[in-house]
Amino acid sequence: MTPLEMKRRKLRGGGNKITPQRIAILKAIDGIHSQFTPQELHRKLSAEHPEIGLVTVYRTLKLLAKSGLVCLMGNIGRSQSYARGPQQHHHHLICAGCDMVVDIPTCGLDELEKRLAHETGFTISRHHLEFTGLCRNCQAVSAGGLV
């Protein structure tokens, strides 16, 4: 079963229909390797699928996130930010220069989380960790005085 088939199946399982728009959106997302906003995805789509409206992109991303097929990462400025891949435990290293995103699979926060829960009486259900800095490329660029 191809990855796309798996995704179709997962969508169908939730009682949703498989439409040409949704397939086009799923395919487009597969080709994006950094975080993206609904607007950016729509821009990317419009080359091959000018008939797909921005509203549909918003709706579909929301649906895909609910179905676990894309990952809602939070807000960049005013915009929602999504990323390819399922919602799972991972964190991000983000370049302030070029917006590149690197996933961080481990964080070692379990200990801290347990301690906090104990000390505060909270039930902690999730955490979010984000590092910001400059990637090698952008360091070079800013060292050259271009920024």
Next chain:
Amino acid sequence: MTPLEMKRRKLRGGGNKITPQRIAILKAIDGIHSQFTPQELHRKLSAEHPEIGLVTVYRTLKLLAKSGLVCLMGNIGRSQSYARGPQQHHHHLICAGCDMVVDIPTCGLDELEKRLAHETGFTISRHHLEFTGLCRNCQAVSAGGLV
């Protein structure tokens, strides 16, 4: 020197003027012990200072954040979220039920940060860590079937 005087001095130092609006806003912020949005602050202000416009609140918060007198925490839904106190190294434990915010002064991420920098070639300038869960109160409420 009172805390307020210190803040006035800090503002003046940046070449900014001390206006009645800014003083009222600084005082109001001192009375808020959880995170707040510009809109919430404006609502709170409007009782005593109906003449202060929402736009001024937005502008002043931006100025205060730049001057290090309040702390811009990120976005809650679509809204910016601020908190009393200077921007410094601390993180948050947030209750999903009542929005209460608890500061976490330590995080022990220096090691991970160093390792990441080494492995990826990034220059890491800051990180953001956030735990979400339910405080004792809200656990009780949801256990009672009210949520």
Next chain:
DNA sequence: ATCCAGTTGAAAAGGATTTTCAACTACAGA
């Protein structure tokens, strides 16, 4: 082949934030 619940695109509405602009004012210097 038929039917209907789910889906679509366009336009309008909604909500947060920023910009514009003319009037006002804090305060440095005379």
Next chain:
DNA sequence: TCTGTAGTTGAAAATCCTTTTCAACTGGAT
């Protein structure tokens, strides 16, 4: 104390992102 001016203000308008509404359309079960 007075004056000039750069910074500040509030209201309205503009902007930007996102959601809602609605009539037309369609996937897929029967």
